[in-house]
Amino acid sequence: MQRSALTRHLVQKHAINLVALIFLIPSVTDIYAAPKPNVIVIYADDLGYGDLACFGHPTIKTPALDQMAAEGMKFTQFYSAAPVCTPSRAALLTGRYPIRSGMCSDKRRVLFPDSGGGIPANEVTLAEALKTAGYKTACVGKWHLGHLPQFLPTSNGFDSYFGIPYSNDMDRSANHKLGRKIFLKPEVKFWNIPLMRDTEVVEQPADQTTITKRYTEEAIKLIQQNKRQPFFIYLAHSMPHVPLFRSPEFQDKSRRGLYGDVIEEIDWSVGQVLDELKTQGLEQNTIVWFCSDNGPWLIFNEQGGSAGLLRDGKGSTWEGGMREPTIAWWPGHIPSGSVSQELGSTMDIYTTSINLAGGTVPTDRVVDGVDLTSVLLNEENSPREEMVYYRGTKLMALRKGPWKAHFITKPAYGREPFQEHDPPVLYHLEHDPSEKYNVAQDHPDVIKELKMAAEQHQKTVKPVPSQLEIPLPN
Amino acid sequence: MQRSALTRHLVQKHAINLVALIFLIPSVTDIYAAPKPNVIVIYADDLGYGDLACFGHPTIKTPALDQMAAEGMKFTQFYSAAPVCTPSRAALLTGRYPIRSGMCSDKRRVLFPDSGGGIPANEVTLAEALKTAGYKTACVGKWHLGHLPQFLPTSNGFDSYFGIPYSNDMDRSANHKLGRKIFLKPEVKFWNIPLMRDTEVVEQPADQTTITKRYTEEAIKLIQQNKRQPFFIYLAHSMPHVPLFRSPEFQDKSRRGLYGDVIEEIDWSVGQVLDELKTQGLEQNTIVWFCSDNGPWLIFNEQGGSAGLLRDGKGSTWEGGMREPTIAWWPGHIPSGSVSQELGSTMDIYTTSINLAGGTVPTDRVVDGVDLTSVLLNEENSPREEMVYYRGTKLMALRKGPWKAHFITKPAYGREPFQEHDPPVLYHLEHDPSEKYNVAQDHPDVIKELKMAAEQHQKTVKPVPSQLEIPLPN
Numbered sequence: 001m002q003r004s005a006l007t008r009h010l011v012q013k014h015a016i017n018l019v020a021l022i023f024l025i026p027s028v029t030d031i032y033a034a035p036k037p038n039v040i041v042i043y044a045d046d047l048g049y050g051d052l053a054c055f056g057h058p059t060i061k062t063p064a065l066d067q068m069a070a071e072g073m074k075f076t077q078f079y080s081a082a083p084v085c086t087p088s089r090a091a092l093l094t095g096r097y098p099i100r101s102g103m104c105s106d107k108r109r110v111l112f113p114d115s116g117g118g119i120p121a122n123e124v125t126l127a128e129a130l131k132t133a134g135y136k137t138a139c140v141g142k143w144h145l146g147h148l149p150q151f152l153p154t155s156n157g158f159d160s161y162f163g164i165p166y167s168n169d170m171d172r173s174a175n176h177k178l179g180r181k182i183f184l185k186p187e188v189k190f191w192n193i194p195l196m197r198d199t200e201v202v203e204q205p206a207d208q209t210t211i212t213k214r215y216t217e218e219a220i221k222l223i224q225q226n227k228r229q230p231f232f233i234y235l236a237h238s239m240p241h242v243p244l245f246r247s248p249e250f251q252d253k254s255r256r257g258l259y260g261d262v263i264e265e266i267d268w269s270v271g272q273v274l275d276e277l278k279t280q281g282l283e284q285n286t287i288v289w290f291c292s293d294n295g296p297w298l299i300f301n302e303q304g305g306s307a308g309l310l311r312d313g314k315g316s317t318w319e320g321g322m323r324e325p326t327i328a329w330w331p332g333h334i335p336s337g338s339v340s341q342e343l344g345s346t347m348d349i350y351t352t353s354i355n356l357a358g359g360t361v362p363t364d365r366v367v368d369g370v371d372l373t374s375v376l377l378n379e380e381n382s383p384r385e386e387m388v389y390y391r392g393t394k395l396m397a398l399r400k401g402p403w404k405a406h407f408i409t410k411p412a413y414g415r416e417p418f419q420e421h422d423p424p425v426l427y428h429l430e431h432d433p434s435e436k437y438n439v440a441q442d443h444p445d446v447i448k449e450l451k452m453a454a455e456q457h458q459k460t461v462k463p464v465p466s467q468l469e470i471p472l473p474n
Numbered sequence: 475m476q477r478s479a480l481t482r483h484l485v486q487k488h489a490i491n492l493v494a495l496i497f498l499i500p501s502v503t504d505i506y507a508a509p510k511p512n513v514i515v516i517y518a519d520d521l522g523y524g525d526l527a528c529f530g531h532p533t534i535k536t537p538a539l540d541q542m543a544a545e546g547m548k549f550t551q552f553y554s555a556a557p558v559c560t561p562s563r564a565a566l567l568t569g570r571y572p573i574r575s576g577m578c579s580d581k582r583r584v585l586f587p588d589s590g591g592g593i594p595a596n597e598v599t600l601a602e603a604l605k606t607a608g609y610k611t612a613c614v615g616k617w618h619l620g621h622l623p624q625f626l627p628t629s630n631g632f633d634s635y636f637g638i639p640y641s642n643d644m645d646r647s648a649n650h651k652l653g654r655k656i657f658l659k660p661e662v663k664f665w666n667i668p669l670m671r672d673t674e675v676v677e678q679p680a681d682q683t684t685i686t687k688r689y690t691e692e693a694i695k696l697i698q699q700n701k702r703q704p705f706f707i708y709l710a711h712s713m714p715h716v717p718l719f720r721s722p723e724f725q726d727k728s729r730r731g732l733y734g735d736v737i738e739e740i741d742w743s744v745g746q747v748l749d750e751l752k753t754q755g756l757e758q759n760t761i762v763w764f765c766s767d768n769g770p771w772l773i774f775n776e777q778g779g780s781a782g783l784l785r786d787g788k789g790s791t792w793e794g795g796m797r798e799p800t801i802a803w804w805p806g807h808i809p810s811g812s813v814s815q816e817l818g819s820t821m822d823i824y825t826t827s828i829n830l831a832g833g834t835v836p837t838d839r840v841v842d843g844v845d846l847t848s849v850l851l852n853e854e855n856s857p858r859e860e861m862v863y864y865r866g867t868k869l870m871a872l873r874k875g876p877w878k879a880h881f882i883t884k885p886a887y888g889r890e891p892f893q894e895h896d897p898p899v900l901y902h903l904e905h906d907p908s909e910k911y912n913v914a915q916d917h918p919d920v921i922k923e924l925k926m927a928a929e930q931h932q933k934t935v936k937p938v939p940s941q942l943e944i945p946l947p948n
């Protein structure tokens with residue numbers, strides 16, 4: 001990063017008061033980061049680790065995301081903090097494992113239309129932190145952190161909201177007889193999902209056929225409107241969550257079938273956003289992240305995605321459930337065409353973004369996100385050393401360095417019970433990314449260390465009520 | 475392609491005799507392709523579809539191959555013509571399914587040191603065809619098409635040879651007691667594999683530690699020596715076939731462990747070759763292919779590779795056994811950064827190379843390779859419509875367009891018997907690249923068409939004696 005002329009001047013003139021100066025301004029980063037970069041987080045829903053061409057998919061074309069990676073940094077060991085939707089999104093927006101905010105439960109894995117809970121008011125969302133740092137903030141797309149007024153984006157730091165309040169499969173029209181097959185039928189009439197603007201329902205059922213296109217148009221309008229001030233756009237696509245929909249222009253475009261069409265429309269959308277940033281001359285001052293909330297929903301067969309070489313998918317704490325195809329883009333700052341094998345998490349997007357914005361990461365609570373700036377700008381080692389894998393409130397597994405110990409396992413779906421392991425099942429994820437070869441017997445010291453890390457982590461967790469178990473008030 | 479000034483002049487001057495002219499010269503391609511491009515085929519041994527960063531591997535760094543893909547064309551549906559070594563190499567060098575040359579068998583899947591057979595003299599190898607077209611030809615690396623003098627590279631169109639005659643695990647030192655574990659011990663003394671120059675053994679055991687480096691040095695010397703004339707270099711690495719070896723500089727370099735070190739040394743080697751072409755100003759006049767002979771050898775666990783999202787590996791006719799991570803590079807001709815989902819096969823490297831060289835593809839026999847020039851230069855649809863999957867002499871499966879029918883299945887290794895299927899097991903490989911969802915019931919017409927295609931193919935196959943069953947003469 002370059003110091004601005006003014007900052008250089010100030011630092012030189014007041015060198016003797018530098019220590020004092022540091023205490024007077026929000027953060028050290030502020031000295032260097034001028035102007036504050038815009039932040040855009042593009043979040044896909046149920047996209048698998050293996051579903052982009054640049055992550056190895058053979059029949060889905062993703063030229064815009066490939067180009068984004070070629071101009072930015074591709075992360076190959078980057079995690080969501082949960083294997084399902086609500087807790088994953090809570091972690092991204094709070095920088096904390098969902099166990100800390102109560103945005104998880106063992107009874108209901110996500111929020112539903114009959115849920116009365118949502119993201120607690122005392123959480124400092126990424127939008128709130130960036131708003132305090134002077135950003136215009138907007139949420140476009142799927143929310144899923146509570147649909148009562150106090151939980152909506154506009155009550156949680158976002159200046160505006162345009163999107164659906166929960167998953168696109170949650171509000172089924174009553175009068176159909178298709179059973180579970182309905183999930184595989186992309187017909188608007190089968191679904192009653194509302195589309196909202198700020199706190200109002202503006203369309204019900206939402207026409208999901210054009211929803212990716214409309215989210216994209218909204219994001220582009222926001223870039224145009226806010227180009228003279230720092231902005232944060234959280235663009236959370238509701239696709240490729242089943243039921244799958246795509247615009248007519250993308251129908252039968254992909255060789256991968258309907259699922260591929262949907263991904264190719266998201267890819268088009270990413271291209272539109274990056275192109276608009278270039279058109280507005282904002283590309284050197286905007287950091288864009290692309291990621292997914294959890295792994296592919298494998299129970300939907302050809303309408304679910306692929307975790308590539310990773311094991312299992314959405315819902316599980318195997319790698320396929322939580323490792324995500326992640327790209328960071330910030331021309332002139334992030335080395336182009338770089339591939340990072342460093343550990344990262346969506347919670348780190350929180351901390352990194354607030355620091356880059358010169359904002360304040362809360363210090364009155366545990367924040368699990370770390371600052372990845374040095375990874376992004378200088379390809380240094382990640383300050384993240386661990387990942388904890390929760391299913392609901394259960395600590396299932398822990399990764400430290402290349403090692404992952406599964407204390408409890410269970411396939412993503414089905415009636416198989418939770419299986420506890422002592423000693424835990426141990427994998428060297430960098431030698432064995434597909435979690436095939438249990439090497440617990442050869443590494444008792446590693447197991448001891450990972451058990452201790454899990455205990456230490458658990459000591460930092462304070463019990464809070466689950467938001468996912470609260471029913472709608474009468 | 476550009477016409478040369480001379481060709482333009484001739485064509486203009488003798489326009490009226492154009493038809494006659496076409497019959498007087500070796501091929502129409504010759505009119506346009508001036509000067510003849512050099513051809514380099516880099517062939518890895520047992521590298522899996524998912525083992526390169528640009529094909530999705532998370533912990534193997536392949537910056538040179540990624541760059542090669544960024545400057546060239548990455549193929550996502552490109553096949554070897556056999557799931558094991560000897561027949562795969564025979565197909566690449568003859569442009570024909572190994573069933574036609576006798577380079578396959580149901581008793582022994584490859585040639586061994588006690589084999590007396592090899593590539594038949596009446597086959598026209600790629601080296602022979604290019605030599606006839608005026609090329610200097612060199613084989614560097616693993617041969618495995620017969621080690622008796624009449625079968626060696628120098629008896630089959632190559633001006634020179636430097637490498638090992640069969641797999642690096644085939645000549646074990648007798649005095650060890652490690653059993654099968656020896657495959658996982660990279661110690662030179664356990665192996666007695668000879669290193670040959672032309673027809674002489676120059677080192678035994680070959681020091682495999684430096685073998686990738688020495689192949690690379692040989693290839694670079696050949697580029698330097700032949701830079702003023704068309705040349706063909708077949709650079710067939712003996713790695714990453716077990717036992718795995720790498721140079722000291724690559725020891726513990728990769729996060730993926732020993733296997734990753736080996737791939738990263740091959741990647742380095744590719745970078746050296748492409749750099750030398752650029753140094754010599756030959757990059758716009760050299761087409762370089764990178765491919766693998768078959769899928770990863772999964773029975774060796776962490777010392778075997780990964781087929782990514784594809785099913786099974788080396789030895790099987792599931793996709794993981796035969797689909798290969800393939801890159802074609804020819805700056806100024808092949809569109810940079812292109813991703814082709816078109817069907818291709820190593821047999822097509824044969825036909826394409828001979829046509830680009832203005833040589834003659836044999837017409838007195840069935841050649842299975844098709845010309846991919848229009849795919850490479852103009853991203854057109856592939857002329858290849860089918861792939862036939864053989865295991866030994868058994869026609870196991872057939873792909874036509876996106877559909878693959880398995881008439882017989884068997885896992886790569888183990889005692890499970892061959893299982894015949896009627897109706898065959900049917901997959902839509904573009905919707906379902908991992909071969910998970912049998913859709914035979916829904917597509918009786920497709921099955922009929924694929925059965926007919928298999929019958930038609932079999933009508934073109936004439937019985938020939940197997941070369942793999944011939945013992946060494948006394």
